[in-house]
Amino acid sequence: MRERAECFHPLLRVIFTDALPDNHQPILSINLQDWHLPAVPSPHNLGGRVTVTGDAAHTMAMYRGEGFNHALLDDYYLTTAIEKIYDPAVPDIAEDIAAVQKSTIATFEDSARRRGAGAVKMCRDASFEVHEYETLSEASTVRQKRIL
Numbered sequence: 086m087r088e089r090a091e092c093f094h095p096l097l098r099v100i101f102t103d104a105l106p107d108n109h110q111p112i113l114s115i116n117l118q119d120w121h122l123p124a125v126p127s128p129h130n131l132g133g134r135v136t137v138t139g140d141a142a143h144t145m146a147m148y149r150g151e152g153f154n155h156a157l158l159d160d161y162y163l164t165t166a167i168e169k170i171y172d173p174a175v176p177d178i179a180e181d182i183a184a185v186q187k188s189t190i191a192t193f194e195d196s197a198r199r200r201g202a203g204a205v206k207m208c209r210d211a212s213f214e215v216h217e218y219e220t221l222s223e224a225s226t227v228r229q230k231r232i233l
């Protein structure tokens with residue numbers, strides 16, 4: 086990094102020359118990977134008693150500005166699902182609330198997974214695109230509509 090930063094403006098180069106002492110600990114490489122909810126129901130949801138929303142459900146690179154939008158949508162759909170579980174007007178609920186909870190949260194997770202998995206992939210594609218200025222075009226993923 087120090088070699089690569091030799092041509093930088095001194096104010097920026099100093100980040101690479103002064104941030105770490107010469108005798109620093111080994112630098113670790115962090116492998117980035119896509120994350121979205123796995124198969125439905127997610128293995129750790131304890132029959133619909135535990136679930137996740139937002140970045141915990143689908144972590145997106147920021148290049149399409151989508152993550153917060155999905156987090157809001159997740160919370161809206163989850164709230165709606167929870168209201169349905171406790172709706173006394175629904176006849177099944179009095180019989181077996183645990184079963185209703187399990188299937189309602191599984192349905193929520195299924196929709197969050199499908200929407201999130203697509204968005205995670207588009208955000209990843211977009212993050213590669215924006216680092217290749219020459220190949221950016223109107224058709225690039227970074228310019229396409231959100232999956233919402």
Ligand SMILES: Cc1cc2nc3c(=O)[nH]c(=O)nc-3n(C[C@H](O)[C@H](O)[C@H](O)COP(=O)(O)OP(=O)(O)OC[C@H]3O[C@@H](n4cnc5c(N)ncnc54)[C@H](O)[C@@H]3O)c2cc1C
Binds near residue numbers: 138139140147156
């Ligand atoms: C640079 C950047 C630009 C972005 N731009 C956009 C954009 O333009 N449009 C858009 O839609 N999205 C954008 N995003 C994505 C958006 O910020 C996230 O998707 C969104 O904040 C996710 O919300 P969240 O509630 O799931 O998670 P977070 O906002 O990360 O909230 C999680 C909270 O949990 C807290 N926490 C963590 N661990 C613990 C613990 N053990 N105990 C207690 N609290 C804990 C954290 O401190 C944090 O406050 C951007 C993200 C980045 C990084």
